[in-house]
Amino acid sequence: MEATIEKQIKNAGDLVHTAEESLLEIEDLTITIDSVKKDLVKQIDLSIKAGEMLGLVGESGSGKSLTATALLGLLPSSLQITGGTIRLGNHQITSLSEKEMRQVRGKEIAYVSQNYQSFFTPFIKIGKQFVEVIQSHSPTKKSEAKKIVRYWLNKVNLPADRVFNSYPFQLSGGQLQRAAIACAILLRPRLIIADEPTTALDVLTGEKILDLLRGLQKELNCAILLITHDLKHVMNRSDEIAIMYGGQILERGRTCDVYQNPAHPYTRLLFQSRLQLSKEVTKELRTIYGEPGLIAEKGCPFARRCPYVFEACNEIPQIKTVSDAHWVACHAAN
Amino acid sequence: MLEINSITKTYDTNPVLKDITLSLNQGESLGIIGESGSGKSTLARLILGLDSIDEGEIIFQGIRVQHKRNSLKKVRRHVQIVFQDPASSLNPKLPVWKSVVEPLENYPDTIPLFLKEVRNNKELMAGMLFNKVGLSQELLERYPHQLSGGQKQRVAIARGISLQPALLICDEPTSSLDVSVQAQVLNLLKELKRDLNMSYIFISHDLAAVQFMCDQIAVLKNGTLLDMFRTEELFSEIRHDYTKKLVGLALKDIL
Numbered sequence: 001m002e003a004t005i006e007k008q009i010k011n012a013g014d015l016v017h018t019a020e021e022s023l024l025e026i027e028d029l030t031i032t033i034d035s036v037k038k039d040l041v042k043q044i045d046l047s048i049k050a051g052e053m054l055g056l057v058g059e060s061g062s063g064k065s066l067t068a069t070a071l072l073g074l075l076p077s078s079l080q081i082t083g084g085t086i087r088l089g090n091h092q093i094t095s096l097s098e099k100e101m102r103q104v105r106g107k108e109i110a111y112v113s114q115n116y117q118s119f120f121t122p123f124i125k126i127g128k129q130f131v132e133v134i135q136s137h138s139p140t141k142k143s144e145a146k147k148i149v150r151y152w153l154n155k156v157n158l159p160a161d162r163v164f165n166s167y168p169f170q171l172s173g174g175q176l177q178r179a180a181i182a183c184a185i186l187l188r189p190r191l192i193i194a195d196e197p198t199t200a201l202d203v204l205t206g207e208k209i210l211d212l213l214r215g216l217q218k219e220l221n222c223a224i225l226l227i228t229h230d231l232k233h234v235m236n237r238s239d240e241i242a243i244m245y246g247g248q249i250l251e252r253g254r255t256c257d258v259y260q261n262p263a264h265p266y267t268r269l270l271f272q273s274r275l276q277l278s279k280e281v282t283k284e285l286r287t288i289y290g291e292p293g294l295i296a297e298k299g300c301p302f303a304r305r306c307p308y309v310f311e312a313c314n315e316i317p318q319i320k321t322v323s324d325a326h327w328v329a330c331h332a333a334n
Numbered sequence: 335m336l337e338i339n340s341i342t343k344t345y346d347t348n349p350v351l352k353d354i355t356l357s358l359n360q361g362e363s364l365g366i367i368g369e370s371g372s373g374k375s376t377l378a379r380l381i382l383g384l385d386s387i388d389e390g391e392i393i394f395q396g397i398r399v400q401h402k403r404n405s406l407k408k409v410r411r412h413v414q415i416v417f418q419d420p421a422s423s424l425n426p427k428l429p430v431w432k433s434v435v436e437p438l439e440n441y442p443d444t445i446p447l448f449l450k451e452v453r454n455n456k457e458l459m460a461g462m463l464f465n466k467v468g469l470s471q472e473l474l475e476r477y478p479h480q481l482s483g484g485q486k487q488r489v490a491i492a493r494g495i496s497l498q499p500a501l502l503i504c505d506e507p508t509s510s511l512d513v514s515v516q517a518q519v520l521n522l523l524k525e526l527k528r529d530l531n532m533s534y535i536f537i538s539h540d541l542a543a544v545q546f547m548c549d550q551i552a553v554l555k556n557g558t559l560l561d562m563f564r565t566e567e568l569f570s571e572i573r574h575d576y577t578k579k580l581v582g583l584a585l586k587d588i589l
Contacts (some may be wrong), residue, residue, distance in 0.1 A: 054468070059513070199510075202370040203540075229513065273517040275517075275520075275542035277541055282441060282546065284521055284524070287514065287517045288514035291484055291485065291515070292514065
């Protein structure tokens, strides 16, 4: 059984790995609140290659989770995609019907949320819920489904037999999040969206979860969109990084390029205001003026908190190329 | 000021704290670091007298902390707490200024130095406290749901310092906040400690935060105090293996 699954994974990996082309391509995506005609996400571009991880970083209200919701086709009816396209492999997600979308969701895109407590139904044993997931996507014998479940539970380093027969409340937070990941990858999706997967966990457990995701990504050759407000998590693991503020992408590029040469004032301030363990303790942390919700209505969304603001910032900045695969949207950057 | 003498606490048959001994001087700050389930929050609950102690004792300014109403009233005048989740620690049905002055209503005889001139006017007191934590006066009449996470946490801190306590316990005060706001809140706490000669116990799972915030660090694991030292000695060779592991992990974060 294990051998067959391993083989299937390998074949699937070969299929996807044909071109350098991106697996997920978001172009010019705009999401609007219908009633007041306000854009919550404004003309964003993102792409992820198969087998890579993109870290989407932003504060509360920056629109990062909204972007993920749009990818899953789960926007509430009060919000609408008013511009741009989302392509995943051969699917144009923006033009799929709900029925077609249901085939994509779960099977091609998996979602791991920060709220692992509500991932499983509380009074049904975990194994049974896994089997249900498998059977709802393809007709499978129960005995076979069970074997598949055990295989994936082992993959995420859980004691398969015990977890299979446990209720959700009998597992710790880290174990539950692992089980949720196992459930997400069990249909071998091509894209995993991990929305703040570690916020509710302590540091060591969180690190382990991220390492696990990273390992699975390499092994299954799937793409991961890691959404987080914590720069630390992204810096060490993601291949690319995108910094979002007020519904716009301010800077995007290969992680090492952005780290070594942050071009947007917001990115630079974020780097400076994070805590770091060091031999020489700083007396005071560098802070960013204002609150996360302070978004300029017009032009650059960060203008009202930016120390380098000048007249031109009333206009939306053009996207400039910093280096090969590194872009910034800022008037002050050169 | 605070002395914790070999306390033990068991929930059902589960020991959560085993023989913990530590002490803290006025004006000093102590960081408690550990994973979830290490007993750090239980320790905070015991210092506040929210739970009874099984063995050992906690002495605060010469008073023994007991899980009894009379002794608690005396202790709580000087010990306050700021919780992790500001959303659930503020009454959603009160405008925030009322939450802020509530401790002052409970202790009508207490006159904090920085509120001396306005002690008889609740709204002015709330205004002064807002000033102290860098919140605008416009926010006084708002309800918690109308404030951002960082603003709510500052309201909680304003309430925490309203009695000018000798000790403020901060249980993961910034883990639900954004990076930029976290910096503001941590700077604020440090400033208040200096201005009010206040002590705080800073509970966190983030070693970098504890290093930045505290004079001393205590490392807890599975209810046992593994290591206790002055922050300057964090990188010393004689640290416990577990502490070294935490240091290693935290250093890995720097690319």
